[in-house]
Amino acid sequence: xxxxxxxxxxxxxxxxxxxxxxxxxxxxxxxxxxxxxxxxxxxxxxxxxxxxxxxxxxxxxxxxxxxxxxxxxxxxxxxxxxxxxxxxxxxxxxxxxxxxxxxxxxxxxxxxxxxxxxxxxxxxxxxxxxxxxxxxxxxxxxxxxxxxxxxxxxxxxxxxxxxxxxxxxxxxxxxxxxxxxxxxxxxxxxxxxxxxxxxxxxxxxxxxxxxxxxxxxxxxxxxxxxxxxxxxxxxxxxxxxxxxxxxxxxxxxxxxxxxxxxxxxxxxxxxxxxxxxxxxxxxxxxxxxxxxxxxxxxxxxxxxxxxxxxxxxxxxxxxxxxxxxxxxxxxxxxxxxxxxxxxxxxxxxxxxxxxxxxxxxxxxxxxxxxxxxxxxxxxxxxxxxxxxxxxxxxxxxxxxxxxxxxxxxxxxxxxxxxxxxxxxxxxxxxxxxxxxxxxxxx
Amino acid sequence: xxxxxxxxxxxxxxxxxxxxxxxxxxxxxxxxxxxxxxxxxxxxxxxxxxxxxxxxxxxxxxxxxxxxxxxxxxxxxxxxxxxxxxxxxxxxxxxxxxxxxxxxxxxxxxxxxxxxxxxxxxxxxxxxxxxxxxxxxxxxxxxxxxxxxxxxxxxxxxxxxxxxxxxxxxxxxxxxxxxxxxxxxxxxxxxxxxxxxxxxxxxxxxxxxxxxxxxxxxxxxxxxxxxxxxxxxxxxxxxxxxxxxxxxxxxxxxxxxxxxxxxxxxxxxxxxxxxxxxxxxxxxxxxxxxxxxxxxxxxxxxxxxxxxxxxxxxxxxxxxxxxxxxxxxxxxxxxxxxxxxxxxxxxxxxxxxxxxxxxxxxxxxxxxxxxxxxxxxxxxxxxxxxxxxxxxxxxxxxxxxxxxxxxxxxxxxxxxxxxxxxxxxxxxxxxxxxxxxxxxxx
Numbered sequence: 001x002x003x004x005x006x007x008x009x010x011x012x013x014x015x016x017x018x019x020x021x022x023x024x025x026x027x028x029x030x031x032x033x034x035x036x037x038x039x040x041x042x043x044x045x046x047x048x049x050x051x052x053x054x055x056x057x058x059x060x061x062x063x064x065x066x067x068x069x070x071x072x073x074x075x076x077x078x079x080x081x082x083x084x085x086x087x088x089x090x091x092x093x094x095x096x097x098x099x100x101x102x103x104x105x106x107x108x109x110x111x112x113x114x115x116x117x118x119x120x121x122x123x124x125x126x127x128x129x130x131x132x133x134x135x136x137x138x139x140x141x142x143x144x145x146x147x148x149x150x151x152x153x154x155x156x157x158x159x160x161x162x163x164x165x166x167x168x169x170x171x172x173x174x175x176x177x178x179x180x181x182x183x184x185x186x187x188x189x190x191x192x193x194x195x196x197x198x199x200x201x202x203x204x205x206x207x208x209x210x211x212x213x214x215x216x217x218x219x220x221x222x223x224x225x226x227x228x229x230x231x232x233x234x235x236x237x238x239x240x241x242x243x244x245x246x247x248x249x250x251x252x253x254x255x256x257x258x259x260x261x262x263x264x265x266x267x268x269x270x271x272x273x274x275x276x277x278x279x280x281x282x283x284x285x286x287x288x289x290x291x292x293x294x295x296x297x298x299x300x301x302x303x304x305x306x307x308x309x310x311x312x313x314x315x316x317x318x319x320x321x322x323x324x325x326x327x328x329x330x331x332x333x334x335x336x337x338x339x340x341x342x343x344x345x346x347x348x349x350x351x352x353x354x355x356x357x358x359x360x361x362x363x364x365x366x367x368x369x370x371x372x373x374x375x376x377x378x379x380x381x382x383x384x385x386x387x388x389x390x391x392x393x394x395x396x397x398x399x400x401x402x403x404x405x406x407x408x409x410x411x412x413x414x415x416x417x418x419x420x421x422x423x424x425x426x427x428x429x430x431x432x433x434x435x436x437x438x439x440x441x442x
Numbered sequence: 443x444x445x446x447x448x449x450x451x452x453x454x455x456x457x458x459x460x461x462x463x464x465x466x467x468x469x470x471x472x473x474x475x476x477x478x479x480x481x482x483x484x485x486x487x488x489x490x491x492x493x494x495x496x497x498x499x500x501x502x503x504x505x506x507x508x509x510x511x512x513x514x515x516x517x518x519x520x521x522x523x524x525x526x527x528x529x530x531x532x533x534x535x536x537x538x539x540x541x542x543x544x545x546x547x548x549x550x551x552x553x554x555x556x557x558x559x560x561x562x563x564x565x566x567x568x569x570x571x572x573x574x575x576x577x578x579x580x581x582x583x584x585x586x587x588x589x590x591x592x593x594x595x596x597x598x599x600x601x602x603x604x605x606x607x608x609x610x611x612x613x614x615x616x617x618x619x620x621x622x623x624x625x626x627x628x629x630x631x632x633x634x635x636x637x638x639x640x641x642x643x644x645x646x647x648x649x650x651x652x653x654x655x656x657x658x659x660x661x662x663x664x665x666x667x668x669x670x671x672x673x674x675x676x677x678x679x680x681x682x683x684x685x686x687x688x689x690x691x692x693x694x695x696x697x698x699x700x701x702x703x704x705x706x707x708x709x710x711x712x713x714x715x716x717x718x719x720x721x722x723x724x725x726x727x728x729x730x731x732x733x734x735x736x737x738x739x740x741x742x743x744x745x746x747x748x749x750x751x752x753x754x755x756x757x758x759x760x761x762x763x764x765x766x767x768x769x770x771x772x773x774x775x776x777x778x779x780x781x782x783x784x785x786x787x788x789x790x791x792x793x794x795x796x797x798x799x800x801x802x803x804x805x806x807x808x809x810x811x812x813x814x815x816x817x818x819x820x821x822x823x824x825x826x827x828x829x830x831x832x833x834x835x836x837x838x839x840x841x842x843x844x845x846x847x848x849x850x851x852x853x854x855x856x857x858x859x860x861x862x863x864x865x866x867x868x869x870x871x872x873x874x875x876x877x878x879x880x881x882x883x884x
Contacts, residue, residue, distance in 0.1 A: 005622040005623040005626060006595075006601050006604075006621075006622075006623045007594065007595075007622055007623075008593075008620040008621065008634055009594055009620050009622050009625070009632040009634030010620065010634030010635050010636055010637060011637075012634075013634055013635075013636065013640070013654075013658045013660075014636055014637060014654075014728060016658060016659075016668050017640070017653055017654060017657035017658055018643070020657045021653060021657070023643065027639070027833075029639070029642065049621070063840070067622075067626045071632065071659065071660070072659030073659055074659075083513045100743075111655060112643060116637070116639065116640075119637075120595055120596045121601070123596040123597070123601070124595060124596050124597065124598060124600065124604065127596070127597055128597070128598070128599040128600060128753075132599075142817045151450075152461075153448075153449075153450055153562055153566060154562045154565040154566050154569070154762075155448065155565070155566065155569055155570070155759050155762075156562070156566060156599065156605035156754070157568060157570040157574075157598065157599035157600065157602075157741060157758075158566065158567070158599065158600055158602035158603045159448050159566060159602065160599075160600035160601065160602040160603070161599035161600045161603060162448075162566065164599075164600060178450040178451050178452065179449075179450065179505060179519070180448075180449055180450070180451050180454060180509075181447040181448045181449075182453070184447060184509045189453040190513065191451060192450055192451030192452030192453075192454075192677055193452050194452055194455065194456055195452060195453075195456060195558070195561075196765070196766070197456070197469070197471070197558065197766035198456045198459070198558075200769065200775075201460070201465065201469065201766065201769050201774075202773040211459055211463060212456075213454075213457060215459035215462045215463070216455045216458060216459055216579055217458075217514030217515055217516075218455075218513070218514055219453075241851060256596075288754065302687065307759050307784060310759070311570075311753070311758035312597070312758075313758055316599075316753040316754075316755055316758040317597050317749050317752070317753045317755065320596075320597075323638070323639070324638070324639035324642050324643065326880055327642065327643050332642040333535070333642075334634070387884075397829070439694040
């Protein structure tokens with residue numbers, strides 16, 4: 001099965017032209033985010049694993065080639081497309097690391113047609129997964145001791161996005177996901193309670209609670225707000241005591257003033273010696289709600305975060321770019337207003353706890369005590385390492401977050417850590433800029 | 443291949459309980475949007491085609507069943523899951539029709555376990571595709587005579603979302619998409635120009651333009667803002683005249699003050715007798731930009747709309763719900779604060795031009811001169827009609843938009859058309875509410 005048509009038409013047009021002209025020299029493209037969205041003090045790199053899987057399997061199918069021939073692409077180009085695989089090198093920031101504006105998340109070096117054809121998919125995956133990983137991390141930072149579960153699948157932009165949200169929220173430290181396919185695919189803890197419809201399908205709430213407790217494997221959480229929330233809590237408490245339920249048992253609040261209801265629920269449960277019964281909340285939550293719960297010491301044990309995580313409501317996309325920075329060993333750049341780029345392959349150097357990161361040319365030595373963010377992940381079209389694990393990404397994220405200044409971690413009006421440009425990169429930029437000006441003035 | 447695990451865990455828990463108890467009576471669930479997002483005067487129904495395809499193929503694979511058994515689901519339930527297919531009836535609003543808050547977009551009637559299991563996927567698809575179709579329609583309404591092309595693939599939440607955006611923007615009246623796979627799959631016009639990288643890969647802009655014109659099939663659009671936009675326009679004009687290019691030829695502006703640059707570009711082109719050369723703009727555009735272009739008579743022929751369309755930036759999700767409204771012939775409802783529902787299967791009646799829509803019980807006669815919005819689309823798990831076409835959906839949308847009051851079509855602070863509740867639905871609601879109160883008070 002081909003995946004090469006999952007791209008923008010212009011990539012195919014440009015690749016066609018390059019191949020017709022024998023332009024097969026190596027090009028380096030750099031994928032980075034130009035600006036952080038409002039209220040973001042950092043981003044969390046994600047999407048790389050899907051990019052590598054795509055690059056490994058990049059190919060045109062016979063049907064793809066037939067379609068292109070009908071669309072007017074020359075026969076000799078069709079033949080070259082037929083044999084084309086991704087044979088390039090990729091340097092990238094591993095998933096889970098904190099990244100900032102203008103720091104490359106990924107750099108591709110490959111014959112220019114190959115490097116161009118993969119632009120659309122790489123931008124797509126890195127952009128949306130990084131946006132969502134960042135949102136999930138904000139929720140996790142805000143929630144303090146409250147456990148978080150991904151409830152987003154019903155509101156993500158398709159099921160592919162749903163799988164990505166489950167995975168990146170696990171990287172961010174969520175304890176589980178309602179998404180069963182994602183739980184299976186990524187080895188996550190599947191989590192879920194019951195819907196209002198279940199309660200309504202029984203003559204009374206108490207009968208529904210009893211039936212659920214008797215029938216369903218795993219932890220039991222009673223949804224108590226179908227009719228009257230506090231009455232629902234009492235009903236759940238009675239069922240828990242009657243059936244002698246132990247282990248992981250909880251009640252879920254899904255509407256109303258959650259903070260107030262959680263306090264009253266805690267009191268009701270404690271009054272009947274059910275202090276071990278957990279309180280789970282859900283319903284349109286985001287990092288701001290979670291922070292309020294934490295700051296106000298609302299007695300909540302766990303929260304399901306859905307829609308606002310799943311589409312990253314306040315910043316559903318990032319201003320990402322995939323820019324040519326070198327072609328045939330020659331560094332290049334673009335001078336367009338507000339979209340100027342820095343030339344050449346790059347490295348980002350970091351010291352923890354965060355000092356200023358340093359954006360540098362790829363091969364210059366880094367400052368003493370700094371570590372490089374970009375690592376080789378693909379050589380000649382093959383992975384350098386076996387697929388990354390969620391656990392490894394989570395550890396990287398924890399380490400970077402621990403090193404971030406508190407002012408970069410706050411939810412509102414954060415202070416973004418600085419990114420310095422190395423002397424050598426600055427000189428290169430000046431040099432290339434002068435050259436570009438000359439060529440086009442001449 | 444199974445698709446049944448693309449769901450929330452709680453659906454499986456509830457279905458398991460229903461099956462264990464022999465609860466196989468028919469349930470009706472209603473999928474609707476509770477509130478319109480800010481600045482939305484209407485929504486455009488979308489996602490139905492993918493829902494029907496999913497329901498037709500709903501099944502657990504052997505691997506799915508193994509996973510569920512390991513997760514603790516009882517063996518007799520696993521056996522029932524193994525044989526389970528979707529055998530229900532579906533009524534739905536056809537894609538492209540205008541819908542309002544509380545109007546069901548889709549109603550499922552099926553044995554309760556089946557109807558419950560499909561909740562997550564149906565909500566996912568209808569919610570995000572309706573949000574995106576609405577955004578695309580707003581762009582189309584705002585743009586006037588400017589042709590629109592979908593440029594969103596690189597910024598959508600995954601490639602599945604990219605395909606949906608291409609399709610729903612075609613329903614909204616876009617003339618093409620940059621997304622090649624979508625163009626092939628849905629029979630759309632693929633469209634694309636060139637990237638800045640292409641220009642940079644040649645020694646000069648003029649050489650890049652010449653190469654592109656010589657090599658590339660289809661319409662030619664020169665990207666002119668890599669170095670200096672107006673110089674780029676002059677270079678493109680010289681190449682067009684030198685090569686004697688005719689047919690569909692254009693220049694594309696992708697940065698800077700697009701309105702001002704478009705005016706200057708038009709003048710430059712007209713001055714050298716290239717008045718047929720088209721001006722194409724792109725770069726972070728949304729419906730508000732397009733409206734400004736139209737209102738100010740900016741000489742723009744076509745625009746590529748990307749990120750802000752692809753994630754519906756200002757309203758990336760909808761407050762949708764999938765609620766049990768009847769079980770075993772008994773209408774049910776939920777009384778939770780701010781999330782109360784109306785009981786029973788429903789119909790929506792509309793008269794064009796828009797009067798108030800009427801939300802009614804499914805089987806009561808509609809008001810004279812009104813047409814029903816919901817139509818049977820699936821009976822016993824099989825489609826009633828062959829798959830819908832984009833063209834049919836576009837015609838439905840055009841007709842509904844023509845019938846909408848101008849105040850509902852404006853981009854900001856629209857007046858949403860009213861939705862009346864039929865006398866019979868009101869009486870039913872009162873009756874069921876009273877019954878629920880009694881049951882839970884008693």
